[in-house]
Amino acid sequence: MVISTREKNDILIVDIEGEIKRSDITDVTLHQWIKQQLERGKRKILLNFEKVDFIDSFGVGEILASYISTNNLGGKLKLVKISKKLFLIFQVTMLTKVLEIFDDEQVALESFFKE
Amino acid sequence: MTTGPGRFHRLLASVVELKPGEEKIVSLLFLYFFLITAAYSVIKSLRVASYLESLGADKLPLAYLLTAVLIGFVVALHSRVQAIIPRVNLIIFSLIFFILNTLLFWFLFSFNWTWLPLAYYVWANVFLAVTITQFWIVVNDLFNPREAKRLVGFFGSGGIVGGIFGGEATGLLARSNVDFGLLLLASGFLVACIPVVYLLASQQKRNQGLTPRVRPEPAAPAGATATVGFRDCLKTVRGNHYLRLIAAGITLSLVVSTFIDWQFNKVVEGASSLENRLTSFYGHFNAGLLVLAFFVQIFLTSRFIQRFGLKFSFLIYPLVLVGVLSGLVILPASLLLALTLKGTDKSLSYTLNQSVRELLYIPVSPDIKYKAKVFIDMFLNRFAKGLGAIMLLALLSFRPGLRLVSLVTIFLILGWVIINIRVTREYSSVVKKKLKKKWERVDKVVTEQVDLDYIKLVFDALENQSRSQELLAMDLFDLDRQGKLSPELKRLIAARSGAVSGTSLGTLFEEEAATFPDWSWTSSQESFKKEVEEILADPSYRELLRNYINRVLAEKKPGTEVTRMEAARVIGLMSPDSQLAEELTELLEDESREVSRLAMDSASRTGDREHVHAIIRKLREASTQEDAARSLLGYGSRIAGTLSDYLGDETEDLELRKAIISVLSRLASQEAADFLAMELLRTPPELDYELIDALDRIRSLNPEVSLPAETVRSKMASEVKKYCQVFLQAGDQTEPDREKQLAQSLVSIFQLLGLIYHPDDISRAYQNLKTGTRDSAAYALELLENILVKEDRDLLWPLLEDLTPVERQKKMQTLLAGLNKDQA
Incomplete structure (x- = not known):
């Protein structure tokens, strides 16, 4: 998993590339990385999954843990551009009831300011 | 160069606790109240004297009755007008109306009509009710509760001074028993009130920018005006428990x-x-x-x-x-x-x-x-x-x-x-x-809405399609056994089943792998489940399986990861009495994270406590931490004691202890909370934030959990002390670091408060203090003042009160000295 970031209007856009899975962890997990950003004061985070090839059960746990940590601090964590098939799985597992998922980055960015 | 407060500010500040910029508003309010009560004093003295002289005391009940009836009409009229015109205009119109009336009475009294004093008596009562009510409405418009508490003593005294002044002026200037010329004096007081009201409104506009504090009521929807009247006011009071109580009092x-x-x-x-x-x-x-x-x-x-x-x-x-x-x-x-x-x-x-x-x-x-105030102050008072x-x-x-x-x-x-x-x-x-709740702790929402075990099984099943048909079958059996194999999921897996054969894991979620053949599900699921359960319970099968697992472990070599995964997984399907859990020892330490993860999962399913220590050790590594945590959670509260032993062991790695705190918090039981609370006063400061956050999480997940108030207060005192030390030691560290430490410390203080008070009240107060407007921060303090016991208020007030930096520094020094003395 490779992470690069951009920032737009105080929103941290996290471009994730590769796979989020148990067997690929090196030193820092996605959740730990998000916690570091929260400690730096970031509160609006958009995870861009456009270049994510694969997520396993560990990866889902990491996304949920990141969501909880962000929201508990009064922040917002949202997802954008996940594949249609992954979205279907998120629907079946009711993850879409909790996570905010968008197709379009601009719409996702605007949603942070609508609340 | 900064300029200090002016002489006028300093003069007022000697009698009232003023903030910079408030001197004009409180002076104007003082003057406003002074002028209307001075006018009323004059009007009142003439009211009684003229009535007794013309009609006698025996006819006073008639004046009482007429006042009561007329006040009802005034309430209705005032409410209607109040709903359609800005408040400042309403007050000015009222003042002009009363000035004209005063002059009219002055003129009419020269005709010596017998019944005129009756009309004057009733009018004087209406004057009092309207002007005093309007004054307090302005106060309500201007201040939040914190400001009003500080300033009410001063501007409220304007009314008393006005009463003394008006009374004395009447005594000194009266040239006869009933001197109606004094009405000109009263109208003079009222005329002087008009610029005061204007100045109050404009001063407020200046202070508030585009949001005037003497603001008009929001525009009423079309047709609503017609319903605003006496009945509507009465209905408002009757329909609101709080207002009913005020009215009754x-x-x-x-x-x-x-x-x-x-x-x-x-x-x-x-x-x-x-x-x-x-x-x-x-x-x-x-x-x-x-x-x-x-x-x-x-x-x-x-x-x-x-x-x-x-x-x-x-x-x-x-x-x-x-x-x-x-x-x-x-x-x-x-x-x-x-x-x-x-x-x-x-x-x-x-x-x-x-x-x-x-x-x-x-x-x-x-x-x-405003509907309620008009009804209570004008009508109910008389009634x-x-x-x-x-x-x-x-x-x-x-x-x-x-x-x-x-x-x-x-x-x-x-x-x-x-x-x-x-x-x-x-x-x-x-x-x-x-106070608007700006955000919630979402742990409970996520726990309630998302079944993480189910999600894990679904993702495993999808991944196992390309890995091993045996693992897939076990996942499906597990899902079915737990009643979680929904038709949607069956369709999803059936579709995947056809698609993934021969494809790489990388294509699992890709759009192009979307043409799936139908995978018809077995129609006799119940008998299938029963048969599998019978086989799993069979002693011969168990023996056979034990031999198989031993062989797999003995033949451990590259490329056999999936076989070991199957072995680790199948043990979790067996009942706890299968004796196969002992085979997990080696699998738990397997170099493959997947094998180790499935072994941890099976260990918690079988409930074999022999493996708990091995699983706890897995909390050390980031890659296995979450799987180990979930496995430990599977054991339930019965391992809380074991976890707390590790937590209390000072020789243990700090990261491991942090992870244990997290597991205990997710257990969210009274027992786990008790262990964490016990550690509150024992663990090193490096674990403070994790411990306090964990207890806060437990309270959000399980509000029934109670914690020893004495322990929490003791920790709160330490945290407040820490806050004061950081605040007072400016210069020892960079400003962002200091701000970060103060912010984190404040979070912990409020989390501790939430352990002994209603967490919802505390989080509302915290969120509005941190991110609210000036008024919502004031309301947050007001809420805290009303719910906290004095001991806690005294501890927190120097940190939270709206103070100047110098005042805060002084208060914190005093507080810190007190805390040091207590701890010594």
């Missing part, structure tokens, strides 16, 4: 006041020392009362309310009356007791009680507050006095002695005290409603 207080008035007059009437000096006695006594009230208002009211809060301040007046009345019940009636009773009644009623009563309206939402008179007459018909009347008054006051207690309790709820 006011009614009882006025009934009591009527009873006290009678008792005072009764004693004075019988006092031989006052024979032939009654008029002079009343004059001196009333003047003395006003002077006493002035000093109470300007020097005590605000300080008292700020120091003891609304709750206690609202009880002082009735409780002091009970004390004095008890004297009248027990001791022989004396002039001294009667004077004390009346003095207490009038001085506290116009000052402390009136101020607290007005403060109670401030947090009420504007759409109902309650009438009711008091009727009740007194009914009681006097039994020819009771003074003692009995005093006793009945005490009972009435006790009822009033109960109502006041309920009002102040309800006040906290009303303040709370003003």
Whole structure:
């Protein structure tokens, strides 16, 4: 998993590339990385999954843990551009009831300011 | 270069706790109240004198009756006008109306019409009700509760000074028994009020930028105006529990006041020392009362309310009356007791009680507050006095002695005290409603809405399609056994099943792998499940499986990861008595994270505690931490003790101890909370934030959990001490680091508060203090002041109060010195 970031209007856009899975962890997990950003004061985070090839059960746990940590601090964590098939799985597992998922980055960015 | 506060500010600040920029507003309010009460004093003295001279005291009931009827109409009219025009215009129009009336009466009185004093009497009562109500409405518009508490003592005293001034001016300037020329003086006071009201509105606009604080009511929807009237006001009060309580308290207080008035007059009437000096006695006594009230208002009211809060301040007046009345019940009636009773009644009623009563309206939402205020202040006040008179007459018909009347008054006051207690309790709820909850801890929401075990199984099943048909079958069996194999999931897996054969894991979620053949599901699921369960329970099968697992472990070599995964997984399907859990020891330590993860999962399913220590060790690594945590959670609260042993072991790695804190918090049981609370005072400071956050999480997941208040308070004191030290040691570290530490410390302090108070109240207060507007931060403090016990308030106030940096520094130094002394 490779992470690069951009920032737009105080929103941290996290471009994730590769796979989020148990067997690929090196030193820092996605959740730990998000916690570091929260400690730096970031509160609006958009995870861009456009270049994510694969997520396993560990990866889902990491996304949920990141969501909880962000929201508990009064922040917002949202997802954008996940594949249609992954979205279907998120629907079946009711993850879409909790996570905010968008197709379009601009719409996702605007949603942070609508609340 | 900065300039300090001006001379005027410094002068006012010697009598009232002023913030920079407030001097103009409080001076204008003082003047406003002064002018209307000065005008009223003049009008009132003419009211009684002219009525008695023309119509006599016997016709006073007619004036009372007409006032009551007319006030009803005034309430209706005022409410309608209030709903359609900006407040400042309404007040100006009212003042102009009363000025013109005053001049008209001055002109008409020259005709000496007999019934004119009746009209004047009723009009004077309407004047008082309208102008005083409007003054307090302006106060409600201008201030939040914190500001009003600080300043009410000062601007409230303007009314008392106005009363003294108007009365004295009448005495000095009157050239005859009934000198109607004084009406010109009263109208002069009212004319002077107009620029004061304008200045108040413009001053407020300047302070608030585009949001004037003397603001108009929001525009009423079309057709709504027609419904605003007396009935609507009455309905508003009747339909709101809090307003009903306020109304009941006011009614009882006025009934009591009527009873006290009678008792005072009764004693004075019988006092031989006052024979032939009654008029002079009343004059001196009333003047003395006003002077006493002035000093109470300007020097005590605000300080008292700020120091003891609304709750206690609202009880002082009735409780002091009970004390004095008890004297009248027990001791022989004396002039001294009667004077004390009346003095207490009038001085506290116009000052402390009136101020607290007005403060109670401030947090009420504007759409109902002004309707209720108009109804209560204008109509109910009159009605309650009438009711008091009727009740007194009914009681006097039994020819009771003074003692009995005093006793009945005490009972009435006790009822009033109960109502006041309920009002102040309800006040906290009303303040709370003003505070928007900006965010929630989402742990509970996620736990309730998302089944993580199910998600894990689904993702495993999808991944295992390309990995091993055996693993997939086990996942499906597991899902089915737990009743979680929904038709949607069956379709999803069936579709995947066809698609993934021969594809890489990488294509699992890709759009192009979307052409799936149908995978029909077995129709006899129940018998299938039963058969599998029978096989798993069969001793021969278990023996066979044990041999197989041993062989797999013995033949461990590259490329056999999936076989070991299958072995680890199948043990989790067996019942706890299978004895196969012991085979997990080696699998738990497998180099493959997948094998190790499945072994941890199976260990918790079998409930074999032999593996708990091995799993706890897995909490050390980031890659296995979450899987180990979930596995430990599977054991439930029975391993809380083992976890706490690790947590309390100072030789253990700090990261492991942090992870254990997290697992205990996710258990969210009373037992886990007890272990964490025990560690609150023992663990090193590096674990403080994790521990406090964990306890906060437990309370959000399981509100039933209770924690020892003494431990929490002790930790809170340490955290406050830490906060003060960081705050006072400016320069020892970079500003962002210092800010970060202070912010983190404040979070912990509030989380600790949430452990001993209602967490929702505490988080509302915290969120609005941190991210709210100036007013919502003030409401947050107001909520805390009303819910925290004094001990906690004293500890937190120097951190939270709206203070200047110098004041805060001083208060923190004092607090820190006190905390150091306590700990020594």
